[in-house]
Amino acid sequence: MLAPLAAEALRDALRRRLALVVAGVALLGVASAESCTAFGPGTWVVDGQSVDPELVAAWLAPLLFGFEILLFVVLAGLLAADHLARPLAEGSALLWLARPVGRGAYALARLAGALGVAYAAGAVLLGGTAVLLVGRHDLAAGPAVVGALAGALGAAGVAGLAMSASLWLGRVAVVTLVGTLVPLVALINTLRAAGARLDGFLGLLDRGAPPLGRAILAAVAPWNPHVSDLGAEAPRLLAVLAAWALAGGALLVLSFRRVELPR
Amino acid sequence: MVALELAGATKRYGRHTALEDLHLVVPAGAAVGLLGPNGAGKTTALRLLLGFARPTRGAARLGGHDPYDPRARQGVGYLPERLNLPASMSLRGFLRLHAALAGLAGDARTRAVEAALETTGIRERAGEALGGLSRGLGQRVGFAQALLGEPQLLLLDEPTTGLDPLGVRDARDWIARARARGATLLISSHVLSEVERTCDHVAILHQGRLVASGPLDAVVRPGESLEDAFVRLVSPP
Numbered sequence: 001m002l003a004p005l006a007a008e009a010l011r012d013a014l015r016r017r018l019a020l021v022v023a024g025v026a027l028l029g030v031a032s033a034e035s036c037t038a039f040g041p042g043t044w045v046v047d048g049q050s051v052d053p054e055l056v057a058a059w060l061a062p063l064l065f066g067f068e069i070l071l072f073v074v075l076a077g078l079l080a081a082d083h084l085a086r087p088l089a090e091g092s093a094l095l096w097l098a099r100p101v102g103r104g105a106y107a108l109a110r111l112a113g114a115l116g117v118a119y120a121a122g123a124v125l126l127g128g129t130a131v132l133l134v135g136r137h138d139l140a141a142g143p144a145v146v147g148a149l150a151g152a153l154g155a156a157g158v159a160g161l162a163m164s165a166s167l168w169l170g171r172v173a174v175v176t177l178v179g180t181l182v183p184l185v186a187l188i189n190t191l192r193a194a195g196a197r198l199d200g201f202l203g204l205l206d207r208g209a210p211p212l213g214r215a216i217l218a219a220v221a222p223w224n225p226h227v228s229d230l231g232a233e234a235p236r237l238l239a240v241l242a243a244w245a246l247a248g249g250a251l252l253v254l255s256f257r258r259v260e261l262p263r
Numbered sequence: 264m265v266a267l268e269l270a271g272a273t274k275r276y277g278r279h280t281a282l283e284d285l286h287l288v289v290p291a292g293a294a295v296g297l298l299g300p301n302g303a304g305k306t307t308a309l310r311l312l313l314g315f316a317r318p319t320r321g322a323a324r325l326g327g328h329d330p331y332d333p334r335a336r337q338g339v340g341y342l343p344e345r346l347n348l349p350a351s352m353s354l355r356g357f358l359r360l361h362a363a364l365a366g367l368a369g370d371a372r373t374r375a376v377e378a379a380l381e382t383t384g385i386r387e388r389a390g391e392a393l394g395g396l397s398r399g400l401g402q403r404v405g406f407a408q409a410l411l412g413e414p415q416l417l418l419l420d421e422p423t424t425g426l427d428p429l430g431v432r433d434a435r436d437w438i439a440r441a442r443a444r445g446a447t448l449l450i451s452s453h454v455l456s457e458v459e460r461t462c463d464h465v466a467i468l469h470q471g472r473l474v475a476s477g478p479l480d481a482v483v484r485p486g487e488s489l490e491d492a493f494v495r496l497v498s499p500p
Contacts, residue, residue: 001333001364004360004363004364005360005364008349008352008360011352012349012351015351087349090347091343091345091346091347092347092348092349094315094341094343094347095341095343095346095347095348095361095408096364097313097314097315098313098336098339098341098343098418099336099339099361099364099365100333100334100335100336100337100339100364100365100366101333101336101364102333103331105333257331260315260316260317261310261315261316262315
């Protein structure tokens with residue numbers, strides 16, 4: 001039951017205007033990366049001294065790729081924000097759910113549809129940027145692969161949580177939550193990694209939310225010799241993100257089983 | 264054998280009681296018209312039977328199963344009152360997906376889809392997007408998906424909504440054919456004349472309560488029409 005429903009959910013996601021916006025953002029991201037990575041010896045000059053392009057790349061690559069992973073995660077959350085709530089509100093979901101289809105299968109199919117578009121956009125965005133970074137500046141491909149994996153797991157977790165929230169909150173509220181909380185968590189994770197002391201709500205968010213920022217930092221850190229030791233944490237953080245992805249899916253299934261239709 | 268059952272089903276939405284202690288048993292092969300004024304609880308009863316909502320008290324059973332169990336909806340065709348078709352899907356693609364979800368595969372799926380297109384008279388439009396169809400054609404599509412694979416139980420909520428007189432006559436024919444092959448029908452409708460023609464039992468709801476149920480000739484007194492009986496049962500004393 002899951003496969004035909006997921007295929008339809010993917011087709012439905014592709015037909016939405018938001019999919020065009022997401023595709024546009026992904027292409028814009030690659031275009032930006034193309035512009036940002038187009039430098040070589042003599043491009044950067046400070047106090048009359050040419051800056052070593054390898055040094056610039058060592059700082060630029062983690063920043064650029066990390067930002068794009070975060071963008072990918074946010075896009076996944078935005079796509080999921082109403083991909084289940086909309087057919088429920090319109091009533092078109094009732095026809096599918098009157099078939100011998102489990103609530104869980106339907107919800108996971110809608111999640112898969114939203115993630116399908118997000119992953120395609122992520123592949124363009126992160127794949128294009130990685131090719132530019134690795135090809136132009138001779139950086140290792142490993143951090144890009146680990147970073148993309150962190151992004152994929154983070155996207156699945158955030159999309160699952162966003163879709164669950166959409167069963168109880170309006171679209172604007174879910175979009176606002178995704179658009180603010182994901183960057184906020186990444187920011188406070190980064191501040192914490194830089195040694196900042198975080199108390200209260202921010203500390204709680206740092207400890208309790210999916211470690212998106214820390215996982216991204218750990219993934220891309222090997223590109224920079226000054227922070228490469230952060231990379232040791234990557235396997236553990238990927239495992240935590242995988243657990244969050246599973247938890248997001250489980251929460252979605254459990255939440256949707258409790259929802260009365262039509263909403 | 265019981266096809267569907269509501270056993271003391273009560274459904275409350277906050278302070279509003281949509282259904283109160285409804286007992287309704289529909290035996291296999293029966294054709295029951297579920298009648299009542301607007302807001303009487305007809306659609307709520309269908310929602311409980313399909314597992315879209317849980318009763319606040321009491322129970323619903325569909326084919327002997329809890330309607331939340333997907334197995335309960337095997338062999339069920341449903342036509343909702345407000346039909347919202349996915350606008351950008353093609354008609355044939357829509358029916359093929361429904362057939363797949365109904366458990367039909369391979370040639371059986373193709374045959375079922377083509378038969379439903381033929382029966383409901385929409386074969387020529389099979390390649391079109393659902394969003395471009397008129398209300399009446401949309402209702403025919405709704406019937407086509409409900410009739411896919413010749414389900415043993417049909418739940419139809421205001422089935423003639425949006426149909427022109429020819430469409431109403433066709434719908435009557437589709438329902439009669441389903442009855443002839445032994446399907447169980449539960450039809451929620453305002454159109455009493457249609458219920459009188461297509462059903463052998465009626466259940467009349469008023470303000471969430473069952474005020475009458477049984478064979479048509481037991482509910483309707485001699486010399487009365489179904490409309491007379493309906494007015495007598497739901498009008499204030």
